[in-house]
Amino acid sequence: MPLKHALLGFLSYQPMTGYDLKQHFDRSISHFWNAKLSQIYPALSQMRTDGWLTMEVDYQEDRPNRKVYQITENGRVALHNWLGEPTEMAPVRDAFLIKVFFGGKLNREDILAQLHRYLILHKEQLTSYQKNVQQEIQKNAEATGLVKESVFWNLTLEMGIKYEQGWIEWCEDSIKKIEAMDDD
Amino acid sequence: MPLKHALLGFLSYQPMTGYDLKQHFDRSISHFWNAKLSQIYPALSQMRTDGWLTMEVDYQEDRPNRKVYQITENGRVALHNWLGEPTEMAPVRDAFLIKVFFGGKLNREDILAQLHRYLILHKEQLTSYQKNVQQEIQKNAEATGLVKESVFWNLTLEMGIKYEQGWIEWCEDSIKKIEAMDDD
DNA sequence: TAAGTAATATATAAACATATATATATATAA
DNA sequence: TTATATATATATATGTTTATATATTACTTA
Structure with missing residues (x-):
């Protein structure tokens, strides 16, 4: 476990x-x-x-x-x-993408509202990583003197940051695409 | 649910x-x-x-x-x-990153082996999305004539692809960084 | 002054998810 | 020829996670 x-x-x-x-x-x-x-x-x-x-x-x-x-x-x-030990890939589970998948059932404003909201959430998360987690790692590295360890802690943080950046880009792109769609 | x-x-x-x-x-x-x-x-x-x-x-x-x-x-x-309805962000849960976080306890070859393996898994996943999922969406769009819907199906696929690309980049960068570390 | 939070732990229930076993016929692959 | 996969469903056990309630004192904030 x-x-x-x-x-x-x-x-x-x-x-x-x-x-x-x-x-x-x-x-x-x-x-x-x-x-x-x-x-x-x-x-x-x-x-x-x-x-x-x-x-x-x-x-x-x-x-x-x-x-x-x-x-x-x-x-x-x-x-x-x-x-x-070798590690299996973690399966992704994100209910938001279920909403996007069936997004054709919503009108344009509603699906756009969803995307805008999710975009904001991920931007906030990114900021929080860059501020809080970054700092915590720094603090721990200094307090414990575990320098080598802190390199690895930072790697995980970088993945977190990349992940949030990915979502942000995707939300922005998706919003543009939906705005460009023919209305019905 | x-x-x-x-x-x-x-x-x-x-x-x-x-x-x-x-x-x-x-x-x-x-x-x-x-x-x-x-x-x-x-x-x-x-x-x-x-x-x-x-x-x-x-x-x-x-x-x-x-x-x-x-x-x-x-x-x-x-x-x-x-x-x-508004959607909360899905929390990330990836045991692999626990291994990286405590990667300082492994020797260099072992942690590099982990990263190489995970890199391969994510590359395979990316390929599979680009082939299989892509095709399935295409097929469904044609079979059902749900054109508008298929736009949204594709958006979720693009997120999947971006996600895998993120992992791939991160694994490659991390490998480089670890290879560049002082040995102890 | 009242309400909330920090510090520390336990217990129970409910929700969610996986694993596995059970049936049975046909078709396909090794 | 044997094993596996497809097609369809149920049942049970186990594992994992969240939610909630319960205690107690001190400190902080409104």
Whole structure:
């Protein structure tokens, strides 16, 4: 399960709680993977059962105790193996394209409105990558001194940026084509 | 649920069985949505309960009877409304990028092997879109005479092509960058 | 001052998706 | 000739993900 291996990946840097891990997911890899806390917590329990993690409780008074998870040698091996395994292409799933596919059923304004809206969403996403994710990677690189690692973090960000740029171009082109169509 | 609306979309062209619908999914929209038969059949039953479809049985001797589904007026309304609703961006989920993100844990050859492999997969996918999907759309446009519709089918295909081209460029760039890195 | 958010975790239900098994006849490919 | 694919559907189990509810205290914002 990729979720488990992403968790292993972060825990290979340092021990953390589920809550901490959620922050890392949201700040560093949300452009290609995300998970809710309600998925992360049970996954961590299982991984402990699997022998990939150990856990120790950090007692606190005013809020729930922190359960700090640490990767084991088995966990490191599992991560390393998984990283080297061949990977299938991720299938694309985008409901927006279903709407476009059947766009002939809408009138011109409605389908154009859809495209304009989606264009804006993707532009905002692009901006957010260029600002927030970029910064987060930078910050992490400095804080941890993991220079080589940060090259790879940046590669994933570049893919995110290219992806958004692709959508933006496509939306703009599509709008032009539809505007040029004969009305009926 | 987008699955149901995609089914409605195809049934808005003509009555069909679940098996037929599966063919359409695979041939026309698999570049952005797919579904197994084991998901399509129950969905059709539900949609009938919802009043979006009617069904009649076409008796056959040597193979299972065909259950032919036909869209109702309610179904058409539901489809039309859904097509006009604003759409959230589809989140990206790609396990390959998790591998890249933690690529610093692999040695250079292993991560390069991953990238080369993914590059090939995406090149094959691109070729397949340009050949098969392209052709299928063409064929459908001619067979059904739905000219205006086919413009939209082509738009989704263009997005698929752009997407694959993006991956291909990114893989090639990433390979170059990693090859240029200092070894450690 | 009231409402929201951060910090931390658990539990349960529901929704969505895949895998697999079961039937059965014909046609096609190795 | 044997295996696989096509044509059609159902059923069940399992896996994955999201949603929602529940606790508690401190801090921040309106």
